[in-house]
Amino acid sequence: MSMSSTNIPSLFVGDHPLMQKIYGMVRRVANSDATVLITGESGTGKELVARSIHNLGSRASQPFVPINCAALPEDLLESELFGHTRGAFSGAVSSRVGMFLFADGGTIFLDEIGEMAVSLQAKLLRVLQNREVRPVGADRSTAINVRVITATNKDLAREVEKGTFREDLFYRLQVIPIHLPPLRARRSDIPLLVRHFLEKNSQKYSSPLEISDEAMVYLWEYDWPGNVREVENLIERMVVLSDNGRIGPEDIPSHVRSFISEKKLPHPPLNDDGEVNLREVLEQFEGRLIDEALRRTNGNRTAAAHMLGLKRTTLVAKLRRKKNFGTLMSSPESTNDILAS
Ligand SMILES: Nc1ncnc2c1ncn2[C@@H]1O[C@H](COP(=O)(O)OP(=O)(O)O)[C@@H](O)[C@H]1O
Ligand SMILES: [Mg+2]
Incomplete structure (x- = not known):
């Protein structure tokens, strides 16, 4: 430019x-x-x-x-x-x-x-x-x-x-x-707007605030149907409600945290002949749902299994398989990161 x-x-x-x-x-x-x-x-x-x-x-x-x-x-x-x-x-x-x-x-x-x-x-x-x-x-x-x-x-x-x-x-x-x-068509502006409104509201309420990288990822991935006005309102709300001067993932409202953006929905992988392998697609989709469940439960496998209607042992087995496939992780905070933290 x-x-x-x-x-x-x-x-x-x-x-x-x-x-x-x-x-x-x-x-x-x-x-x-x-x-x-x-x-x-x-x-x-x-x-x-x-x-x-x-x-x-x-x-x-x-x-x-x-x-x-x-x-x-x-x-x-x-x-x-x-x-x-x-x-x-x-x-x-x-x-x-x-x-x-x-x-x-x-x-x-x-x-x-x-x-x-x-x-x-x-x-x-x-x-x-x-x-x-x-x-x-x-x-x-x-x-x-x-x-x-x-x-x-x-x-x-x-x-x-x-x-x-x-x-x-x-x-x-x-x-x-x-x-x-719309804001979702210019996602790189999201962190700039978030910081701008954080600063503005920190001044307004004289309570200096920071935002964690992990929390920022959720805001980055969310689709913001209300665009900049929604960012403005959400940040003000978080500044008012925050009590420790730092916005972490737990401060992000659940409808934002659980949002799965378009780019995370599975696109059927085609092989060289232009065919779709249904099993692969299903596995990929299952992997994303598991990621999402772990994300919503902060990596708690028992809670994630419950959310998915699986036994914990089934989820663990699936995770082990998934890990071996290795290719299923695409989001910045993959399951591995969450489990490690
Ligand atoms: N690029 C931007 N930078 C800073 N503030 C913005 C930006 N775009 C919108 N806003 C703010 O977001 C809110 C909504 O903007 P507005 O112009 O009223 O939107 P619209 O008229 O399209 O509904 C306003 O408070 C405005 O100041
Ligand atoms: Mg208007």
Whole structure:
């Protein structure tokens, strides 16, 4: 990678090549007013990307206004975005400035745009095309100068096909598409993020914390369906709950510890003729299940045997055979390591 880590925008942690690409895009689009559509799973950093684009551009000293389009019902969202006049609807006891006007000169970030009702999409499109807003109940529009960045964890192209998202708005919004990869697609960033959030929370709770290598392996292998947000929350929880200044494997929640990542599931080994040897596949799978059981029980053979529904002697015999095969171990902490420790 030609880009050095000094090019990482200040809010971000992580230097995986996939993220270096994102940082490059963020810097380039920051210099324009182009409409950006950020996609990616929840917790991958979509809002952080939007903020960074704003912070690095010429609008940085003006407001950045994030709105979650999924948080409000259609009517309320409309008046939140565009404002309303006094008496525009029952309950509108005073007039209200909408967020588009509030963001004038700056950036509005419309999060979860895929949740916006189709009728409101039409009104948004008009605002984008005419660069003016008309508050609910008003008879005149006001010109605005707002950069629009949107985000969604939905596949908007599919929503367009289904008829739940307007095609014209879709094209209008995704002038520059930025797709954030899930954390499991950039695992090398996991330890960096873990250390970052450890440090942050250690400061917040004034309790310096370290993490053991073994504990880090579990975090590295886990698939993080909630992405960076899940890392952030889990580390905070572990900092709060820890009592000895050190996070060990026993501090890792069981759903993380017992996770078997995709790469550990058996891929049927093919021989030279492209055939599968069922016995070998089964043995390999059995070996992995045994590894996993030992991992969950910290190498306690009696407990592992119980977990697998085997007699202890059967497990020991299988382990002995497995050891002789030798080739079945693939994870960094193989059974041997666990048994030795
Ligand atoms: N690369 C990153 N480095 C540091 N913090 C991150 C990173 N990505 C996400 N975060 C943090 O994780 C949380 C979720 O990020 P957010 O931008 O809200 O995700 P999304 O909008 O995609 O759901 C936020 O607290 C954010 O600051
Ligand atoms: Mg978000």
